[in-house]
Amino acid sequence: MAILNILNYPDPRLHTVAKPVKEVNVTIRRLIEDMRDTMYNAPGIGLAATQVNQHIQLLIIDTSETKDQLQVFINPKIIAKDGEQIYEEGCLSVPGIYENVTRAEKIVVEALNQDGEPFTLEAHGLLSVCIQHEMDHLQGKVFVDYLSQLKRTRIKNKMLKLKRAM
Ligand code: K1U
Ligand code: ZN
Numbered sequence: 001m002a003i004l005n006i007l008n009y010p011d012p013r014l015h016t017v018a019k020p021v022k023e024v025n026v027t028i029r030r031l032i033e034d035m036r037d038t039m040y041n042a043p044g045i046g047l048a049a050t051q052v053n054q055h056i057q058l059l060i061i062d063t064s065e066t067k068d069q070l071q072v073f074i075n076p077k078i079i080a081k082d083g084e085q086i087y088e089e090g091c092l093s094v095p096g097i098y099e100n101v102t103r104a105e106k107i108v109v110e111a112l113n114q115d116g117e118p119f120t121l122e123a124h125g126l127l128s129v130c131i132q133h134e135m136d137h138l139q140g141k142v143f144v145d146y147l148s149q150l151k152r153t154r155i156k157n158k159m160l161k162l163k164r165a166m
Pocket of ligand 1: 047048091
């Protein structure tokens with residue numbers, strides 16, 4: 001079991017665009033295990049490889065109450081979107097900050113699983129929000145990027161103050 005370091009906003013490495021995974025091999029599977037332990041330990045309901053300073057297209061999610069339904073998405077692509085929903089989002093890279101973000105209500109996503117097998121999933125509600133939030137991380141985007149300049153500056157200053165106090 002390894003708990004990985006989670007990058008904190010405004011770390012510039014959070015704005016790195018992730019590269020596609022070429023092969024789902026033992027290195028990727030080990031990273032998935034470490035990311036799973038890191039996400040459950042935080043605790044969180046999602047984690048993108050970007051947040052643990054690995055700039056590859058890999059994200060994991062578990063929105064279940066029982067925390068035993070890990071979903072792995074490698075090289076995810078949204079192939080359809082519909083509707084709109086507003087959800088008060090959090091982020092393990094921006095601890096203590098929760099803000100409303102508007103996203104698609106329904107998405108259809110194609111990805112590879114941990115065995116390198118392709119799958120297609122239709123997601124709604126929190127799962128849909130979480131996939132979109134984690135896919136943003138892979139594009140170097142943090143949820144605070146949807147907020148006003150004023151709110152973003154306040155959050156950035158709060159995070160830098162927290163870092164100095166540590
Ligand atoms: O990307 C991340 O940092 C993970 C993030 C996922 C997320 C949450 C809410 C909306 C969109 C995306 C988190 O997991 S923040 C922590 C959190 O929401 C939570 C933690 C424990 C129990 C339930 C929720
Ligand atoms: Zn996040």
